Amino acid sequence: MSSNNTQNILEVRDLLVYYENAIAINNVSLKCRKGKITGIFGANSAGKSTLMHTISGLIMDMRDKEKKKGGERITWFGEINYNGENITNMKPSDRARKGLILSPERRQVFPESSTMENIKIGGYLATREQAKKTMDYVFKLFPELINLKHREAGFLSGGEQQMLAIGRALMAQPKLLLLDEPLLGLAPSIETRLAQAIKAINTETGVTVVLSEQYARPVFPIIDYGYVLENGSIVLEGSGEELMNNPDVLGAYFGM
Amino acid sequence: MEIIIYGIVNSLTLILMSIGFALAYGVSRIPNFAHGALFILTGYLTWLLRFRMDMPYGLAILLSLIIVAIIGVALYQIILIRVRGMPISEIIASFGVGLAILEFLRWSGLKGTAHMLPPFMSGSMLIFDVPLDYQRIIVVLGGVSVLLFLWFFTTYTKPGLSLKAIAQNERAGLVLGIDSDIAATLAVAIGAVFAGIAAIILLPLGNIVVEMGYEVLVFAIAVSVCGGLGSWKGAVIASFLIGFAQTITVSLVAPHYHFVTALFIIIMVLIFKPSGLFGRQKELEERV
Numbered sequence: 302m303s304s305n306n307t308q309n310i311l312e313v314r315d316l317l318v319y320y321e322n323a324i325a326i327n328n329v330s331l332k333c334r335k336g337k338i339t340g341i342f343g344a345n346s347a348g349k350s351t352l353m354h355t356i357s358g359l360i361m362d363m364r365d366k367e368k369k370k371g372g373e374r375i376t377w378f379g380e381i382n383y384n385g386e387n388i389t390n391m392k393p394s395d396r397a398r399k400g401l402i403l404s405p406e407r408r409q410v411f412p413e414s415s416t417m418e419n420i421k422i423g424g425y426l427a428t429r430e431q432a433k434k435t436m437d438y439v440f441k442l443f444p445e446l447i448n449l450k451h452r453e454a455g456f457l458s459g460g461e462q463q464m465l466a467i468g469r470a471l472m473a474q475p476k477l478l479l480l481d482e483p484l485l486g487l488a489p490s491i492e493t494r495l496a497q498a499i500k501a502i503n504t505e506t507g508v509t510v511v512l513s514e515q516y517a518r519p520v521f522p523i524i525d526y527g528y529v530l531e532n533g534s535i536v537l538e539g540s541g542e543e544l545m546n547n548p549d550v551l552g553a554y555f556g557m
Numbered sequence: 558m559e560i561i562i563y564g565i566v567n568s569l570t571l572i573l574m575s576i577g578f579a580l581a582y583g584v585s586r587i588p589n590f591a592h593g594a595l596f597i598l599t600g601y602l603t604w605l606l607r608f609r610m611d612m613p614y615g616l617a618i619l620l621s622l623i624i625v626a627i628i629g630v631a632l633y634q635i636i637l638i639r640v641r642g643m644p645i646s647e648i649i650a651s652f653g654v655g656l657a658i659l660e661f662l663r664w665s666g667l668k669g670t671a672h673m674l675p676p677f678m679s680g681s682m683l684i685f686d687v688p689l690d691y692q693r694i695i696v697v698l699g700g701v702s703v704l705l706f707l708w709f710f711t712t713y714t715k716p717g718l719s720l721k722a723i724a725q726n727e728r729a730g731l732v733l734g735i736d737s738d739i740a741a742t743l744a745v746a747i748g749a750v751f752a753g754i755a756a757i758i759l760l761p762l763g764n765i766v767v768e769m770g771y772e773v774l775v776f777a778i779a780v781s782v783c784g785g786l787g788s789w790k791g792a793v794i795a796s797f798l799i800g801f802a803q804t805i806t807v808s809l810v811a812p813h814y815h816f817v818t819a820l821f822i823i824i825m826v827l828i829f830k831p832s833g834l835f836g837r838q839k840e841l842e843e844r845v
Binding site for chain 1: 639640641642643712715718719721722725726727728729730731732733734735736737
């Protein structure tokens, strides 16, 4: 088993997340192999985003804010191991420092900053050399952004914003890149384009990718392994092909 | 000519008074209502160090700025961090601290007109036939350098960029490795230092009195609201708008109307642009 551990950059064990008394993540365990692309699929409210927030640590911020407001009590149990270290209760900024970077749902670019400034902010954790190298890589990967360098990010189209969000996350020098619904609300041609870009990032830089999607077809060709979430539990897992050939999945998640 | 020159001086006075408040609000969304108190505190500290402890003027200024920066850090780390995200509590907490500081100063002997800081340079010169004393020229230069520093800091340095990021989308910043508490502490501390710098530049033009602390707070809020809360570009434009309007009123109508003019402009701006001149606009809302 120990040789197996070194291959897994991320291991989630028996994770339970509660919003007040409602269970959002129910006993989820999953593993992400180093250097691979793992997909997490599920409908709205299946718990994809909560899972991403728990892995990235944003849930700690949500818990603290809710606590101050006297709102919902957010609690979680279980264990998240990243590179063999238990990070279950680590601040999100410290997780980022260790190379665990989330590109959040709905892109969340900094709307009043220019494209270039968004990218620069992304390089907060990078050294000057890393930032320069990664910036060149991002513009090679998304040449569309070159002409938009000085435009305010809030005025970019959805696809451009998503490219920017991924580029910005790359600037933070991730070892494990979490992409929360990167294809949400995009045109089919852009979906394909972005899926290919995600694959390119994975093969060219060796970054491990975990992505969540509702609709699996565009990302099916690029994932190595996938989990299907339903009501907060994993109901199915397997390689891309295994999932694809499962009749239950076909209708529900692949739109076929 | 007189109106233009004194308008500029007046506008930069307002910028100096308000920029620290606008910065702290823009980044941490914390309205630092202790702003005016920090202003007076720096002035009084400098006075104490200079005249009671006989320090050289420059050293006294430097020391009081360092002290006020530390107070800013403590204000955030000890008090404001606990109420972060609850605007009403933030206002009450910071205003409470401000009241405590100001009234403590009054109690410990800061009253009357006995406390004055010397101007950096005395004398005056003629600019386009308008006499202008050196201290007011320093006000202009100081205001401009504060703005230049702020622009450079938020455009080219990592801490500055991180402040901008947290101001726009805290969670997106968190997952890029920016610690929002550190950013907010930095913002409140820089805001405090800006209040201090304003005090040191502006107070030699008058006496150090506790009431001035309240006045600075009112102007800082007025300028920030008018410019659009959270936007320091807006604060600069609003400073010029209010600054010139006041100068024109003073020279054409009567001096004691200047406060009324300021309030009139704020009301007008809020009627036609409720979110302030540069407030967050609808058109920038997220596109899906």
